[in-house]
Amino acid sequence: MSASSSPSTWQIPVDFTITKAPLGLTGAGDLTVYDANGNFVFRIKRCSNSHPRRIKTLFDAMGNPLITVVHHNDGWQAFRGDNYERNDLIFTVEKTLYSPIKTELEVFLSGRNQGDLKPSFRLKGNPFRRSCTIFNGNSIFAQTSLFYKLRKVIYSRRKFRLTVYPGNDPVLVMAMLVVFFGGS
Template sequence: MSSGNPLALPEASTSSITLPEASTSSIQPHQTLEDSASASSIGYPPISHVAIDLFIRKKRQDLKRGKLTITDSSDNLVFRVDGKSSKSTPRPRRLLLDDSGNPIFAIFPYDGGWQVFRGESGEWKDLVFRVQRTYSSLLITELEVFLLDENWGDSTSDFKVKGCPFQRSCTIYKRNAIVAETSLLYKLRKIIVGRRRFKLTIFPGFVDHALIVALVVIFFDGRK
């Protein structure tokens, strides 16, 4: 976890966690996630050998609409999230879009968890993965992520997300490796820290940044 995070999770012992080696391979459920959108939106940047910081912002006027913007360190738009429904899919959903407004993932609440579809249709053939909440308390929330295998069934748990939504703090694991984490933007000699803007750090060797952003959106779903 980031040094600025006041809540240290006991599960994430630094003695047992290693960062993944750099790899250009991508997670493959039924179809590679790169196929769900253009390479420029899924692999941003395509390959990185250093940690990447993205900044997630929720404007005051968008609190109830579930809208988010995700920018890089130069304040360039990378992703955005819209919360809306349509005539074809009237049930609540959130759309993860690239910087040009093209839909990458549609996120639907389902049976106490979430289902994530390629694009925006919400059709079964486009289902990519599902997320289940496995633990929830006042301070700690834990999620497990199940990608679809080639037979359209769940694989074993591929990712876990653990943290404190109120503190905008979570750590994303792939097996026993940390691939990303979020934290508030703490500053020296500043006691009160705003929660409408926080940082997402993606570590080297993981190129599916849209997948990571989708998991962060799910983790903080419904939190002001």
């Protein structure tokens, strides 16, 4: 058996389940993320409605703020932790297409050359259908989809799947999805 076919060297995608809190309850619209074994991993919470900007924060399972996403002018910005300092900027997001059936976003990582106008990531899909594909160049970085059940006509949009492909950062993916699914 060669080293590349050994199970210890396989790189497999990582699946997560994302659940959206129903409207009318405390935390309506907040997202909770579980790993494939059902363990709580992340929570995405909205800042209070009294704040003039739309702000969402990604927390780890221990309640530590990992990334805060802030609506800024016509786009979004993501920062490390729970602050909005320019030196903690991770990425900015711009909408390139928005329609009822299709949304496309471009993500620009900070720290890249200012003259580089090429996005680091592109997100394409339909937020209503909970479908999003994140591309890094021509490669798929991560994907979301609804859970489908055989013989069921109506599917819940409150619970959906996220697949993060090998070698990619789930925290970065979650931060981008905060904009894609909560950016409107």
